[in-house]
Amino acid sequence: MARTNLSGKVLPPSRLAHVVLRTPESKPMLEFYKIFLGARVVAGNDSISFLTYDDEHHRIAIMEVPDCGDKNRMTAGLDHISFTFETLDDLLVAYQQRKAHGIVPIWCVNHGPTTSMYYQDPDGNVLETQVDNLSTVEESMEYMASPEFAENPIGIDFDPEDLIKRLESGEPEKELKKRPNIGPRDFGKIPLLNLPIPAREKSGIVKNGA
Incomplete structure (x- = not known):
């Protein structure tokens, strides 16, 4: 062990x-x-289960605490968890596959650095799936330091079905991922801020995607 610089x-x-x-x-x-991430259970019992979808031994653990209360969106804490895809095509394929299982996004937005889709799980935890819009981390950080991003760090909403049609017609991913400049956007009107807690179904799928 090297000498520690405190x-x-x-x-x-x-x-x-x-x-x-x-x-x-x-x-x-x-x-x-299991559906949302294409994940598998590595180990588990009635109290806790461990899931993975990649080379990590577990990425998500689900712990059952029967007496815990429902989610309250007005308390401080974690806002959402985000998962990255390599390409826009991959992001949209996963969107279509989830949709076939009845899981649809609650908000689709081009933030500028990313093209993102937001979902919620049966407990109301918010999940983001995204693809980077720029080629390098340095480019993304430069964009995030720009006046355009400072003016509107939220982005512009999009329709994933429209994006699929444009991609299938041959429009380059690079062009589809460019964020139009719409000027300022009211932070208080972000859909995630006033999102109702979802109703559960026996399958675990969120009703109407919300």
């Missing part, structure tokens, strides 16, 4: 490992996440 910057972790979700009903949540 006065310098704290050594950052190599990556974010996993998220643990607390729920009063684990079965609907497990079914939802």
Whole structure:
């Protein structure tokens, strides 16, 4: 072990490992996440289950706590969890596959740095699926430091079905991911801020996508 410099910057972790979700009903949540992420259960019992969809041993854990209360959107805490796709085509394919299972987004928005779709799970936890719009992290950071992004850090809404048609017609991904400049946008009118808690179904699918 190298001598530790206690006065310098704290050594950052190599990556974010996993998220643990607390729920009063684990079965609907497990079914939802298996579909939503194309995930599999690595291990589990009646109290907790561990899921993965990539090379990590688990990315999501679902912990059943029967007496925990319903989600309250007006309390401080985590707002959403985000998952990245490599291409716009991949993002839209996953959208179509989820839609076939009755899972549809609650908000689709081009933020500028990303093209994003937001969903919610049976407990009302918000999930983002996204694709980077720019080629490098440096380009994304430069855009986020621009006057255009400062004026409107929210973005502009889009229709995923329209995006699919344009992509299938041969329009380049690079052009489809460009965010039009619409000027300022009211932060208080973001759909996620006033989102109702979803009704559960036995399948774990969220009714009407909300």
